[in-house]
Amino acid sequence: MEVDAWLPRAAAAHPHRSALGTLDYAGLLAAAQRTARRLAARGASRGDRVALVLPAGEEFAVALHACLLLGAVAVPIDPRLPADERAARSAGCVLTVDGEVTGEEDPGVALTAVHDLEAPAVIVHTSGTTAGARPVTLTYGNWLWSALGSAVTLGSDPEERWLCCLPVAHVGGLSILIRSVIAGTTAVLHEGFDTDRVLAALRDPAGPTLVSLVPATLTRLLDAGLREPPALRWVLLGGAAIPDALLERARAAGVPVAPTYGMTEACSQILTNGAPLFCTRVTIGADGEILVSGPTVSPTAGPVLHTGDLGRIEPDGTVAVLGRADDVIISGGENVAPQAVEAVLERHPAVLEAGAHARTDERFGQVVVATVVLREGAAVTADELLEHCRGALAPWEVPKAITFAASLPRTASGKLLRREL
Numbered sequence: 001m002e003v004d005a006w007l008p009r010a011a012a013a014h015p016h017r018s019a020l021g022t023l024d025y026a027g028l029l030a031a032a033q034r035t036a037r038r039l040a041a042r043g044a045s046r047g048d049r050v051a052l053v054l055p056a057g058e059e060f061a062v063a064l065h066a067c068l069l070l071g072a073v074a075v076p077i078d079p080r081l082p083a084d085e086r087a088a089r090s091a092g093c094v095l096t097v098d099g100e101v102t103g104e105e106d107p108g109v110a111l112t113a114v115h116d117l118e119a120p121a122v123i124v125h126t127s128g129t130t131a132g133a134r135p136v137t138l139t140y141g142n143w144l145w146s147a148l149g150s151a152v153t154l155g156s157d158p159e160e161r162w163l164c165c166l167p168v169a170h171v172g173g174l175s176i177l178i179r180s181v182i183a184g185t186t187a188v189l190h191e192g193f194d195t196d197r198v199l200a201a202l203r204d205p206a207g208p209t210l211v212s213l214v215p216a217t218l219t220r221l222l223d224a225g226l227r228e229p230p231a232l233r234w235v236l237l238g239g240a241a242i243p244d245a246l247l248e249r250a251r252a253a254g255v256p257v258a259p260t261y262g263m264t265e266a267c268s269q270i271l272t273n274g275a276p277l278f279c280t281r282v283t284i285g286a287d288g289e290i291l292v293s294g295p296t297v298s299p300t301a302g303p304v305l306h307t308g309d310l311g312r313i314e315p316d317g318t319v320a321v322l323g324r325a326d327d328v329i330i331s332g333g334e335n336v337a338p339q340a341v342e343a344v345l346e347r348h349p350a351v352l353e354a355g356a357h358a359r360t361d362e363r364f365g366q367v368v369v370a371t372v373v374l375r376e377g378a379a380v381t382a383d384e385l386l387e388h389c390r391g392a393l394a395p396w397e398v399p400k401a402i403t404f405a406a407s408l409p410r411t412a413s414g415k416l417l418r419r420e421l
Contacts, residue, residue, distance in 0.1 A: 001117045001118070001141075002115065003117060004113070004114060004115075005069065005112050005113055005115050006181045007025075007065050007068065007069065007181055008029060009184075010025050010029075010181055010183075010184035011025040011028070011029035014184045017185075017186065018186045019061075019180070019187070020058065020061055020180070020186065020187040020189050021057070021189060023061075023062075025184065028062065029065075032068075033069060034066075035066035035101045036067070036070040036109070037106050037107065037111075038066075038101045038104065038105050039066055039067070039070055039072065039095060039097075039101060040105075040106035040109035041103065041104045041105055042103070043095065044070060044095050045072070045109075046070065046071030047072070047073065048072045048093075048094040048095075049072070049092055049093040049123065050072045050075065050094065050095045050097060051075045051093040051095065051096040052064060052067075052075065052076045052077065053077045053078075053079050053090070053096055053097065053098040054079060054097065055079055055192075056167070056168045056173065056190065056192070057189060057191055058189075059099070060076075061177055061189065062101075063097045063101060064076070064122075064174075064177065065181070066101070068112075068121060069111045069112055071119075073137075074121070074122045074123070075089065075093055075122070076122070076124065076168060077089045077090060077125075078170075078412055089133070115140040115144075117141030117144060118139055119140055120138070121138060121142075123137050123138070124136050124138060124169075124170070125264075126263075126264045127170060127412075127415050136171075136264045136298050137298055137299065137300050138298055141295055142295070142298060143175075143179075143182070144182060145267075145279060145294070145295035146266075146277070146296045147175075147182040148278065149277030149278040149279055149296065150268075150272075150277060151179075151183065152278040153269070153272045153275070154210065154233070154234055154258070157185075158184075159186075160180070160183065160186065160210060161187075161188055161207070161210070162176050162185070162186070162187055162188065162210040162211070162212075163188040163201060163202075163210065163211040164176040164177065164188065164189050164190065165190040165192065165194075165198055165217070166212055166214075166239075167412045168189075169412075170412065171262070171263075171264045171268045172212055172238070172239060172262065172268055175267065175268040175269075176212060188208050193217050195217075195221060195224050198211070198221060199224050199225070202221070202229040202231075203226075204230075204231070206231065207231045207232070209231050209232060209233045209234075210234055210235075210236065211232065211234075211235055211236070212235075212236045212238075213236070213237055214239035214240055214415075215240050215241070215242050215243065215353075215414070216240070216353065216414055217414065218235060218237055218246065218250065218257070219246060219352065222246075222249050222253055222255070226253060226255060227253045228254035228255070229254075229255065232255070232256065234257070234258045235255060235257045235258065236258050236260045236269075236272070237258065238260035239414040239415050240410075240414055240415050240416055241339040241342060241343070241416075242259050243342070243343050243346040244347070245343075245347050246346075247259070258272050258273050259272070259274070261309075261321050263305070263307060264298075265298045265300075265305050266297050266298070266301075266305055267298070268296075269296075270282065270292055270296075270307075271319055273318070274318030274319055274320065275317075275318055275319075276319070277296065279294050279296075280292065281294050282311075282319055284311055284313055284319075285306075288312070288322075288325070289307065289308065289309065289310060290309045290310065290311040290321065291305065291306060308325050308326060309321055310322040310323055310324070310325050310328070322339070323337050323338065323339040324418075327339075327418060329358040329366050330366055331358075331361075331365065331366050331367050331368060331396045332363075332364040334396040336368055338356035338357060338368070340393070340397065341354075341356040341389070341393065341397055342354045342356050344388070344393055345372060345389065347388075347392075349375075349378070350375055350378035350379065350380040351373070351378075351380075351385070352373045352375045352376075352378075353372075354370055354373070355370065355371045356368055356369070356370045356399065357418050357421045368397060368400060369402070369403075370399040370402050370403075371403050371421050372385065372402055372404055373404070373407055373408060382401070382403075408421070
């Protein structure tokens with residue numbers, strides 16, 4: 001099945017609407033067409049892979065849409081990665097774009113007027129929380145159904161302004177750019193997360209209507225005084241386990257939060273507010289694993305995506321995500337979900353964030369230990385935190401040791417790297 005190409009369609013319908021930054025849709029289309037012809041002059045053609053080693057910004061967006069107009073497959077790569085990792089991820093690409101694309105144009109190249117929904121559009125690498133990052137092919141159909149499902153879930157506003165302060169080499173950030181073009185709405189693109197800059201944007205009456213955050217960045221905004229952002233409809237909050245205390249803080253501050261669970265292999269969103277996206281089917285396997293099917297699932301992962309995450313269906317029909325199956329700690333025959341331990345630790349007023357993990361033990365096989373980051377200016381001892389845990393956890397869930405750190409190891413998209421604790 002073919003559909004009208006997204007960027008030309010948006011430019012025809014809303015030529016003077018802001019697309020992102022200084023570019024309206026007419027300007028974004030013109031820039032992407034020029035860049036597509038320049039990529040063609042350098043040897044790229046339909047079906048070829050083109051590595052985009054660029055930070056979040058207009059140049060990235062132009063190069064991305066140039067690839068889609070050319071029919072080439074975009075491969076976003078975080079420029080902050082080490083050189084050998086960038087080289088590994090760009091293997092098989094005919095070109096690497098690491099700056100503004102200049103030079104001669106191929107005037108004879110035919111730019112696409114339609115997108116084949118079964119064709120590959122982008123190759124996105126997973127965040128690599130439990131193993132090395134893996135390439136995932138996402139089709140035009142995956143992106144279209146993800147955008148439609150998200151719009152049904154969140155509501156559709158023709159004046160939408162979606163703030164992206166996530167890495168655009170990851171599916172969470174990239175999806176904002178693509179969904180905005182499909183809808184013909186505005187993306188507000190920041191290069192990385194800066195608390196003061198995001199706070200100022202959210203306090204603006206003409207500021208973002210949507211923003212995608214991870215728990216650590218929402219915490220920083222609340223600590224900096226975020227309260228009742230005037231234009232904001234939703235904070236899509238995901239990428240890591242969300243402490244109940246953080247949701248309570250957000251509610252008290254008048255910040256509307258939509259807890260979201262997603263994966264690269266499902267083109268970002270799977271669940272929002274516990275409910276599957278429109279046309280996304282979520283079931284729980286016999287072993288408790290969350291299974292996903294539907295048109296957002298990558299052909300390399302489908303037809304049924306085994307997420308590796310544990311979940312349960314609640315009485316109201318929503319899905320609760322319990323954590324990674326690989327993260328479960330088996331201590332003396334008892335299963336311990338590290339996220340449950342972290343949630344209790346993070347309820348302590350001195351604790352900013354916590355990471356629980358397993359330590360090998362001769363008697364119990366494994367025991368729980370935890371690493372804790374304290375709030376600025378706070379003081380508490382490990383014994384005090386252990387006593388706090390004993391009041392809320394089963395004996396086998398209570399950490400056998402607690403250490404303190406200045407920060408927890410996380411991916412660029414904010415996910416906890418438990419294996420590095």
